[in-house]
Amino acid sequence: xxxxxxxxxxxxxxxxxxxxxxxxxxxxxxxxxxxxxxxxxxxxxxxxxxxxxxxxxxxxxxxxxxxxxxxxxxxxxxxxxxxxxxxxxxxxxxxxxxxxxxxxxxxxxxxxxxxxxxxxxxxxxxxxxxxxxxxxxxxxxxxxxxxxxxxxxxxxxxxxxxxxxxxxxxxxxxxxxxxxxxxxxxxxxxxxxxxxxxxxxxxxxxxxxxxxxxxxxxxxxxxxxxxxxxxxxxxxxxxxxxxxxxxxxxxxxxxxxxxxxxxxxxxxxxxxxxxxxxxxxxxxxxxxxxxxxxxxxxxxxxxxxxxxxxxxxxxxxxxxxxxxxxxxxxxxxxxxxxxxxxxxxxxxxxxxxxxxxxxxxxxxxxxxxxxxxxxxxxxxxxxxxxxxxxxxxxxxxxxxxxxxxxxxxxxxxxxxxxxxxxxxxxxxxxxxxxxxxxxxxxxxxxxxxxxxxxxxxxxxxxxxxxxxxxxxxxxxxxxxxxxxxxxxxxxxxxxxxxxxxxxxxxxxxxxxxxxxxxxxxxxxxxxxxxxxxxxxxxxxxxxxxxxxxxxxxxxxxxxxxxxxxxxxxxxxxxxxxxxxxxxxxxxxxxxxxxxxxxxxxxxxxxxxxxxxxxxxxxxxxxxxxxxxxxxxxxxxxxx
Numbered sequence: 001x002x003x004x005x006x007x008x009x010x011x012x013x014x015x016x017x018x019x020x021x022x023x024x025x026x027x028x029x030x031x032x033x034x035x036x037x038x039x040x041x042x043x044x045x046x047x048x049x050x051x052x053x054x055x056x057x058x059x060x061x062x063x064x065x066x067x068x069x070x071x072x073x074x075x076x077x078x079x080x081x082x083x084x085x086x087x088x089x090x091x092x093x094x095x096x097x098x099x100x101x102x103x104x105x106x107x108x109x110x111x112x113x114x115x116x117x118x119x120x121x122x123x124x125x126x127x128x129x130x131x132x133x134x135x136x137x138x139x140x141x142x143x144x145x146x147x148x149x150x151x152x153x154x155x156x157x158x159x160x161x162x163x164x165x166x167x168x169x170x171x172x173x174x175x176x177x178x179x180x181x182x183x184x185x186x187x188x189x190x191x192x193x194x195x196x197x198x199x200x201x202x203x204x205x206x207x208x209x210x211x212x213x214x215x216x217x218x219x220x221x222x223x224x225x226x227x228x229x230x231x232x233x234x235x236x237x238x239x240x241x242x243x244x245x246x247x248x249x250x251x252x253x254x255x256x257x258x259x260x261x262x263x264x265x266x267x268x269x270x271x272x273x274x275x276x277x278x279x280x281x282x283x284x285x286x287x288x289x290x291x292x293x294x295x296x297x298x299x300x301x302x303x304x305x306x307x308x309x310x311x312x313x314x315x316x317x318x319x320x321x322x323x324x325x326x327x328x329x330x331x332x333x334x335x336x337x338x339x340x341x342x343x344x345x346x347x348x349x350x351x352x353x354x355x356x357x358x359x360x361x362x363x364x365x366x367x368x369x370x371x372x373x374x375x376x377x378x379x380x381x382x383x384x385x386x387x388x389x390x391x392x393x394x395x396x397x398x399x400x401x402x403x404x405x406x407x408x409x410x411x412x413x414x415x416x417x418x419x420x421x422x423x424x425x426x427x428x429x430x431x432x433x434x435x436x437x438x439x440x441x442x443x444x445x446x447x448x449x450x451x452x453x454x455x456x457x458x459x460x461x462x463x464x465x466x467x468x469x470x471x472x473x474x475x476x477x478x479x480x481x482x483x484x485x486x487x488x489x490x491x492x493x494x495x496x497x498x499x500x501x502x503x504x505x506x507x508x509x510x511x512x513x514x515x516x517x518x519x520x521x522x523x524x525x526x527x528x529x530x531x532x533x534x535x536x537x538x539x540x541x542x543x544x545x546x547x548x549x550x551x552x553x554x555x556x557x558x559x560x561x562x563x564x565x566x567x568x569x570x571x572x573x574x575x576x577x578x579x580x581x582x583x584x585x586x587x588x589x590x591x592x593x594x595x596x597x598x599x600x601x602x603x604x605x606x607x608x609x610x611x612x613x614x615x616x617x618x619x620x621x622x623x624x625x626x627x628x629x630x631x632x633x634x635x636x637x638x639x
Contacts, residue, residue, distance in 0.1 A: 006092065010087050020070055022254075025301050025302065035049075037061060039073065039074070057549070064548035066544065068537060075210060113215075117213070117239070118213065121206045124199075124217075126158075133161055137203075138204075141203055142203065155206070158203070159204060160197060162201030164197060164200060165195065167187070168181060183238070198232060199232060205218040205268040210297075216234035217233070246294050246298070247268060248282060249283045256302050260302050262306070263307075263344075265308050266285070267284055270282070279353065295325060295326050304334075306364055307323070310343035327367070335370040368393065368396055368413065369412060372389070372413055372417065390427075394427045406428065471513060474550060476583055482494060482529040483576075487577045495580060497529075503517070503584065592629065602615050
């Protein structure tokens with residue numbers, strides 16, 4: 001368990017904008033920062049970061065919390081894992097109350113897979129650099145490809161010995177469990193139960209997670225045997241889903257954000273060579289066809305993708321239709337071809353950084369226009385093929401969500417295709433109408449969705465149900481609990497302890513609010529007035545969700561609002577007595593109302609006269625209590 005002193009140091013050092021900025025492209029808006037949600041597919045930013053409060057709130061998914069919560073939600077870290085990631089980022093030594101268990105005995109399965117993968121990366125890297133076989137075969141191969149020592153070290157390149165059990169036997173000897181070796185794909189189990197190495201005799205390309213941990217591998221054979229697959233990649237596992245991973249993204253994300261552009265290539269070597277040349281905003285799709293999830297990963301940092309093709313015509317045509325989904329996600333796509341026989345890896349090594357960049361600048365072309373050229377050349381003078389090309393191009397344009405951008409492409413393509421612009425627009429509108437009808441049909445045939453309770457911070461009418469009333473108490477404790485009371489008849493005390501004392505006879509019903517009040521009460525008993533940061537960084541996710549929902553707001557009132565509109569927005573702090581007592585007594589009135597309702601039900605059910613008298617007496621007493629509260633609310637709060 002990480003000590004409280006260490007947790008405090010981590011929280012003090014953490015800049016939430018800096019942390020989240022590594023994963024989401026943020027733009028300053030007033031006192032806050034906004035960006036596109038990494039948890040939902042959206043085109044209008046609803047993700048807000050408040051540096052003053054140290055919280056984020058995603059109004060699309062409802063998620064919110066501190067930097068720790070963000071890492072837990074996005075990277076599926078445990079609470080200690082998120083703290084350790086932040087500690088590493090800010091150079092803070094982690095102290096734990098008990099000695100951390102050995103790697104092989106980690107409590108969490110996911111963490112165990114991470115540890116095994118990290119150990120494997122170290123094993124393969126040391127095998128490459130420190131064994132005769134590794135240096136003679138693996139290291140010489142990487143050197144022939146032109147990779148420097150710095151690149152080899154940075155990307156943790158390695159070599160798996162050409163032996164059946166070199167890695168597996170060593171890992172088991174070191175205490176790593178067979179289950180994790182097999183599940184991670186590093187080892188394969190024979191029928192007799194023994195293990196052998198999946199990647200034997202291959203150079204190794206570790207695949208890093210978004211936060212830099214090794215989660216999988218690509219292994220390339222150096223043998224010429226055609227029966228041996230050129231590449232062997234890690235199977236899917238709890239920590240590796242290839243459709244959600246881009247090779248090199250961990251090393252590229254900062255440059256992608258700074259350059260506002262992402263170069264997309266096909267292979268590991270392409271990434272390494274281009275990155276080594278100083279062009280660091282480059283990623284690859286890890287041996288898979290590009291997926292929507294991968295496109296959304298890129299869109300966190302930029303709306304501009306430049307695809308670097310190797311010039312193979314057949315491969316280009318095969319990938320054209322799949323690239324339409326980049327347009328559908330609202331990104332701008334350009335395409336660059338290299339001379340026949342060259343790919344980004346070979347070309348950058350041949351011509352150098354400056355000439356490589358110059359080639360891209362000179363030859364990049366918008367994807368739609370590029371696709372039009374390619375398909376027209378293939379169609380030749382065949383009118384039927386040309387009509388099919390026109391329809392396919394319009395289909396691509398129809399996927400662009402930005403109407404203005406789509407109109408520009410229609411205009412450009414009408415000139416290239418030598419067809420009337422209105423005809424293309426008509427076809428475009430037909431396609432969009434058909435798509436809209438299809439989506440509408442899908443929505444009407446779906447099961448009715450359960451509408452979640454509206455966020456507390458959204459404009460809404462005040463309701464007096466217990467959940468809303470309890471949340472209001474929590475909100476007031478968060479905002480004003482450490483402020484002094486200066487009311488007639490009551491002074492020299494803090495609002496927090498005053499509210500806790502007034503609510504001592506009230507039982508909260510809803511779990512998160514109840515847990516919050518219990519924690520707050522215990523802190524008050526210990527002579528501490530807990531502030532909002534105490535709960536924002538709390539390990540209980542339900543408490544964090546509640547607190548952030550109450551503190552975050554989607555809207556900020558302009559400083560010029562009154563001058564422009566002459567509308568005065570009521571300030572709850574102007575009459576703090578009414579605000580605090582109103583919340584307490586409305587909650588009590590709601591609780592009393594529920595008791596009265598239960599007593600009425602009991603009275604209707606019982607036929608025993610003695611029981612009826614007792615229940616009636618209780619009922620009349622509670623009615624008096626209700627009237628007292630109502631009178632108090634009317635005479636004191638509403639004055």
